[in-house]
Amino acid sequence: MANLKELAGKKELFTGGHRLCAGCGIPPIVRLVLRSTDANLVASTATGCLEVGTTIYPYSSWRIPWIHSAFENSAATISGVETAYRALKKRGRIPADKETKFIAFGGDGGTYDIGLQSLSGALERGHDFLYLCYDNGAYMNTGIQRSSATPMGSNTTTSPAGEVIPGKEEWRKDLTRIVVAHNVPYAAQASPHNWKDLEKKAAKALAIKGPTFLNVMSPCPLGWYSKPEDSIQLAKLSTDTCYWPLYEVEDGVMKVTYKPREKKPIEDWLKPQGRFKHLFKPGGDVIIEKIQAQIDREWERLLDLEGRQIF
Amino acid sequence: MATEKSNEMQGLTGNSAVALAMKQINPDVCPAYPITPSTAIIETFSSYVADGEVDTELITVESEHSAMSASIGAAAAGARVMTATSSQGLALMWEMLYIASGLRLPIVLTNVNRALAAPINIHCDHSDSMGARDSGWVQLYSETVQESYDNVFMAVRIAEKVRLPVMVCLDGFITSHAIENMATISDANVQDFVGEYTPETSLLKDMENPISIGAMTLPDYYMTFKKQQSEAMAEAKDVVEEVSAEFAQKFGREYGLLDSYELEDADVAIVIFNSATGTTKVAVDELRKEGFKVGVLRIRLFRPLPHAEIAAALKGLKAVACLDRADSFNDFGGPLFNEVRSSIYDLEDRPKVISRIYGLGGRDYKVEDAKSVFEELLKVVETGTVEEMTKYITI
Amino acid sequence: MTDKNNEELPEGGVIHEGGNADSYETGGWRKLRPVLDNEKCTNCLICWVMCPDSAIIVEDGKMVGFDMEHCKGCGICDTECPPKIKAIKMVSEEEAD
Numbered sequence: 001m002a003n004l005k006e007l008a009g010k011k012e013l014f015t016g017g018h019r020l021c022a023g024c025g026i027p028p029i030v031r032l033v034l035r036s037t038d039a040n041l042v043a044s045t046a047t048g049c050l051e052v053g054t055t056i057y058p059y060s061s062w063r064i065p066w067i068h069s070a071f072e073n074s075a076a077t078i079s080g081v082e083t084a085y086r087a088l089k090k091r092g093r094i095p096a097d098k099e100t101k102f103i104a105f106g107g108d109g110g111t112y113d114i115g116l117q118s119l120s121g122a123l124e125r126g127h128d129f130l131y132l133c134y135d136n137g138a139y140m141n142t143g144i145q146r147s148s149a150t151p152m153g154s155n156t157t158t159s160p161a162g163e164v165i166p167g168k169e170e171w172r173k174d175l176t177r178i179v180v181a182h183n184v185p186y187a188a189q190a191s192p193h194n195w196k197d198l199e200k201k202a203a204k205a206l207a208i209k210g211p212t213f214l215n216v217m218s219p220c221p222l223g224w225y226s227k228p229e230d231s232i233q234l235a236k237l238s239t240d241t242c243y244w245p246l247y248e249v250e251d252g253v254m255k256v257t258y259k260p261r262e263k264k265p266i267e268d269w270l271k272p273q274g275r276f277k278h279l280f281k282p283g284g285d286v287i288i289e290k291i292q293a294q295i296d297r298e299w300e301r302l303l304d305l306e307g308r309q310i311f
Numbered sequence: 312m313a314t315e316k317s318n319e320m321q322g323l324t325g326n327s328a329v330a331l332a333m334k335q336i337n338p339d340v341c342p343a344y345p346i347t348p349s350t351a352i353i354e355t356f357s358s359y360v361a362d363g364e365v366d367t368e369l370i371t372v373e374s375e376h377s378a379m380s381a382s383i384g385a386a387a388a389g390a391r392v393m394t395a396t397s398s399q400g401l402a403l404m405w406e407m408l409y410i411a412s413g414l415r416l417p418i419v420l421t422n423v424n425r426a427l428a429a430p431i432n433i434h435c436d437h438s439d440s441m442g443a444r445d446s447g448w449v450q451l452y453s454e455t456v457q458e459s460y461d462n463v464f465m466a467v468r469i470a471e472k473v474r475l476p477v478m479v480c481l482d483g484f485i486t487s488h489a490i491e492n493m494a495t496i497s498d499a500n501v502q503d504f505v506g507e508y509t510p511e512t513s514l515l516k517d518m519e520n521p522i523s524i525g526a527m528t529l530p531d532y533y534m535t536f537k538k539q540q541s542e543a544m545a546e547a548k549d550v551v552e553e554v555s556a557e558f559a560q561k562f563g564r565e566y567g568l569l570d571s572y573e574l575e576d577a578d579v580a581i582v583i584f585n586s587a588t589g590t591t592k593v594a595v596d597e598l599r600k601e602g603f604k605v606g607v608l609r610i611r612l613f614r615p616l617p618h619a620e621i622a623a624a625l626k627g628l629k630a631v632a633c634l635d636r637a638d639s640f641n642d643f644g645g646p647l648f649n650e651v652r653s654s655i656y657d658l659e660d661r662p663k664v665i666s667r668i669y670g671l672g673g674r675d676y677k678v679e680d681a682k683s684v685f686e687e688l689l690k691v692v693e694t695g696t697v698e699e700m701t702k703y704i705t706i
Numbered sequence: 707m708t709d710k711n712n713e714e715l716p717e718g719g720v721i722h723e724g725g726n727a728d729s730y731e732t733g734g735w736r737k738l739r740p741v742l743d744n745e746k747c748t749n750c751l752i753c754w755v756m757c758p759d760s761a762i763i764v765e766d767g768k769m770v771g772f773d774m775e776h777c778k779g780c781g782i783c784d785t786e787c788p789p790k791i792k793a794i795k796m797v798s799e800e801e802a803d
């Protein structure tokens with residue numbers, strides 16, 4: 001397990017000078033993940049904040065070979081890259097000396113929604129790659145529209161908190177469970193505030209041959225109507241309230257990697273975020289209760305699965 | 312250079328000829344997804360992979376969108392990439408077709424032409440590839456099984472020279488499933504003709520100096536890249552001619568940008584794509600016997616459009632019918648009609664041009680159909696007026 | 707920077723110098739600027755790992771300052787600096803000048 005001094009001593013593969021918002025949760029995730037292996041890395045990125053923000057021509061923040069082709073196909077694109085790597089290596093057209101690993105990045109829209117099919121296909125085919133979803137809970141790049149990862153009750157531009165409808169009415173899709181059902185060797189949820197846990201999981205995923213998956217909580221000051229300096233604290237609260245449990249499923253066995261000593265009420269996470277402001281007005285408590293009940297249920301379910309072979 | 316001309320004669324369907332060509336090329340990567348009537352190409356190719364007859368990496372993707380996405384990823388990584396599809400498959404790739412050409416990736420795709428739904432239909436027409444005509448792909452149309460086979464080799468050379476993707480089109484069922492006695496080229500000669508693929512830049516080429524592909528370009532840069540792409544398309548026309556000439560010299564089969572039949576002294580002509588050309592030629596022969604000066608112009612290269620060559624070929628004619636196996640639904644004729652008509656606009660004494668939509672969804676196009684179009688054209692010449700500029704025929 | 711209408715631009719919009727965003731300044735976005743109290747800093751490097759803009763300069767395992775060309779002034783370094791240490795504080799740009 002690397003410590004921060006060691007990690008800081010490594011080359012920065014994701015440079016500053018990108019145009020992501022101040023306080024964006026994505027870069028700490030990417031910087032750390034790119035440092036978690038000594039293998040060569042090649043990445044694809046789905047259309048979205050990470051792609052737009054880091055490669056505005058003629059500038060790129062990526063000190064690794066990087067490709068973006070479209071929104072819904074980060075996984076299919078990396079499938080092609082990874083396959084080409086195997087083909088060219090087999091034919092002696094690229095040097096075989098250093099191991100190369102592949103990462104596909106995508107936001108929650110590009111992963112849970114429009115890119116789900118391409119992700120599923122690439123996982124099933126067994127490409128040697130890590131898919132990393134940075135989940136900021138909405139289509140942020142296009143102006144905060146709801147996705148199937150958006151938390152219930154959230155105000156977004158397509159699930160606005162109105163006079164009649166109080167924000168998003170549906171519970172979020174549990175993508176990590178869907179991925180686990182593909183029988184992949186490794187899938188996990190992580191959060192940037194817990195850098196040790198995230199680094200460990202990324203290192204593990206990148207050491208495995210085959211398809212692996214990380215779903216990482218990614219705070220978004222713009223879309224969450226939160227303060228930029230609070231991003232990492234909000235990531236922490238998402239795990240302390242058990243809204244975003246940290247766990248991994250390795251070879252089908254469930255392990256919860258963080259259990260808060262004291263599970264905090266969901267209000268603690270909701271309150272600092274303007275997207276939930278309406279829930280703190282008269283009548284909102286019903287929705288908060290509903291959210292809390294759902295979180296409790298899912299957390300209990302997870303604890304119940306702890307240590308078990310779930311796939 | 313040893314010109315082993317066409318060696319062995321074989322009876323092959325269009326699909327098996329294309330699969331054989333792919334086998335002989337032995338590309339690095341082949342993303343594959345089935346759809347009638349091109350399925351046999353990827354099935355046959357899959358068995359070549361399974362039997363170790365090629366060492367291509369096959370990616371059995373979960374959709375055509377992913378087939379083209381994976382093609383893009385693999386081509387960007389420096390691989391020679393080939394795939395095949397038809398109809399709905401090509402339509403599902405639509406978004407990615409533009410990205411393949413915009414990123415200047417020399418992917419070769421065989422499109423076995425099939426009608427687009429709705430109503431769903433598996434038979435031949437050209438609505439699929441016509442829908443992709445502005446996607447920045449070079450488009451080669453093939454009349455026969457022989458030409459489909461030959462075009463695949465030329466496509467690889469053209470694509471890699473101009474760094475644009477190339478689509479080889481052949482008619483669903485009519486060509487894809489019909490057995491034709493055709494000449495094959497030896498594996499060694501194929502390899503010699505296509506050569507090794509060594510792209511100047513690629514994702515995997517130099518890990519120490521990483522590149523970024525697919526960046527966001529704003530109004531300050533976007534147009535420059537589009538201009539480059541447009542210029543590459545213009546250059547592609549010369550490259551198609553050069554590569555076809557080299558092919559003819561090596562293998563003895565000549566292909567131009569266009570294929571003119573009995574046009575020199577013709578008064579009227581049909582302009583057409585693909586397999587229906589043969590049927591039209593039969594009508595020409597019969598009418599010629601009766602003394603009518605009729606001819607055919609087949610378009611082999613549609614993207615880029617050899618507009619000057621089209622104008623030169625149709626110069627001096629009195630009336631021309633463009634036969635489209637696709638409708639533009641614009642109430643103004645099919646795509647071929649519009650482009651041919653526009654190509655001849657600057658001729659001093661230009662022929663009258665009419666649009667006839669035929670053979671949609673696999674509807675038969677017979678010698679009589681061609682003949683009746685010629686009769687219409689002769690009437691136009693006689694009366695000097697066009698009664699119906701656009702019309703559905705074979706219905 | 708390159709002429710934007712330069713026809714010699716690499717085909718397909720490829721960027722040949724991955725990481726060149728390093729030369730693009732985002733410091734101008736800043737309203738608040740981080741200031742380090744060297745006395746208090748224990749070089750735990752939490753600020754470094756959490757910084758979205760790779761703007762914490764670390765040399766030989768030590769936090770030596772901020773890359774003001776890239777720092778957007780988000781304040782994460784200040785918030786994340788452990789409560790018992792609090793070696794970073796945000797001050798307004800005007801104040802700092």
Ligand SMILES: Cc1ncc(C[n+]2csc(CCOP(=O)(O)OP(=O)(O)O)c2C)c(N)n1
Pocket residue numbers: 046047048049050071072106107108109110111136138139140141142147
């Ligand atoms: C096929 C297609 N549909 C829609 C869009 C528009 N679009 C671009 S990015 C985006 C949202 C991305 O959301 P997400 O994946 O959550 O990433 P984020 O913006 O939050 O980083 C949308 C809708 C597109 N580029 N392509």
